[in-house]
Amino acid sequence: MASLKPLVYVCVLSQHTLPLYEACLTWQPQHVVLVVSKAFQQSASRFERQLRKTLPNTQLHRPDENTGTLYLKGDSLENDTQWVDQILRPYLAQPIFSELPLWLNLNGGTKSMSLILTTTMRWEKLDYRASSENRLTVSSINYSHYGQAGALTTLPAESRRLPQVQPIDVALLYNSTAKEVTPNPLRDNPQSLPLAKRIFQGIEDNELGLSNVLSVLDNVWSRQRNAEHYQNKKLTLPLSDFCGAANGDSSAEELSLTWLNRFSTLCPEFFLVIGNAVQLPGNTRRLSKGAAAFKKWISGDWLEQLARSWLEKAGIPAANISGNLAVESTAGQSATGHETDLLIQHGSHTFQIEIKADLPPGQTANKLVEQLEGVNKFGLVQKILLIGPLLHQRLIDSDALRQVFQRCASNRITLVRNQLELAKAIKGNR
Secondary structure (H helix, E strand, O other): OOOOEEEEEEEEOOOOOHHHHHHHHHHOEEEEEEEOOHHHHHHHHHHHHHHHHHOOOOEEEOOOOOOOOOOOOOOOHHHHHHHHHHHHHHHHOOHHHOOOOEEEEOOOOOHHHHHHHHHHOOOOEEEEOOOOOOEEEEEEEEEOOOOOEEEEEEOHHHOEEOOOOOHHHHHHHHOOEEEEOOOOHHHHOOOHHHHHHHHHHHHHOOOHHHHHHHHHHHHHHHHOOOOHHHOOOEEEEEHHHHHOOOOOOHHHHHHHHHHHHHHHHHOOOOOEEEOOEEEEEOOOOOOOHHHHHHHHHHHHHHHHHHHHHHHHHOOOOHHHEEEEEEEEEEOOEEOOOOOEEEEEEEOOEEEEEEEEOOOOOOOOOHHHHHOOOOOOOOOOEEEEEEEOHHHHHHHHHOOOHHHHHHHHHHOOEEEEOOHHHHHHHHHOOO
């Protein structure tokens, strides 16, 4: 591990702590002093936890602790000036900080707090990351002989490119817990990704055989899942059920059989064509993990796997992508009640991606957007909704696509439908 930079680094905490975290990782200072108002105590606790894990040798300081009745408000010129004079200034005058340069990060806190700190205290350096940049800009204030602040000078030679932060660390900056749920084991099958590509293209091309097969599986596993005759570990259906209205048309039957065999090759122990019958998993809760994984993959996990491969092909390193993130905003309280499909941290930008291959029975188009609306659980994120080709066609058929587009636009959510649009949504924001 690199040696720590000999400086005292002062950070003002707010709700959005990722820029401060990136800055601390950039400089790796000996001392980090956190300026924390009453409103951001939880945010500060999460920030401390992550910084202690990443920079265990850096000493963290909290002047807001044990300050008696004087609390920092963060949005009051009178109160905050008093707090800086009576709490922060004496705190930084301690012998432990003597002879060390004093730096201030300007990303956190309110405008009034930045004004107070920059005009009432003397700093050797100040730094700031603009939201559109992946660099930390360093500046200095020219002080007069009497200590009065003068011109601000930018120091390009001292500016630094920000380090890469892992998506799980971003999640933990904004939530009490975060973990990446184990992905579908079928993703490790070398045949799964090529098959996912075939499924996407087959739906796009409106292949009759695929349409027939998916229609039956959707009926068995979703729309009629509670039917008594589907409540078994293993079901056996006539091959003719998967051929649509073929009525003896051998070419149509052959198209369906081709897709059935492709699914069988992926997972023959749970999906198999035997003569004129098809064996497949049923809907009982006693399904094996393998059978449940196969059902889940066919029902939509294939699109999540495909989307991840699209991102990597667009130049996003695999380490910058976390999938199926389950988070709790506070201890024991789920942030949304469901997993986040993909969280991307790339070039100091955070992207939250929800992926929908289809709509569950009875769910309206409005539900598509709800999971991305409301409180941001990953800080300042750019939200993306990826809908698969089958869902796209259903929305067109039900005249709901315009409604989804409008609702996404009003909530600053980017709606994408394919590899090109997904890559543009990510790369276009760098």
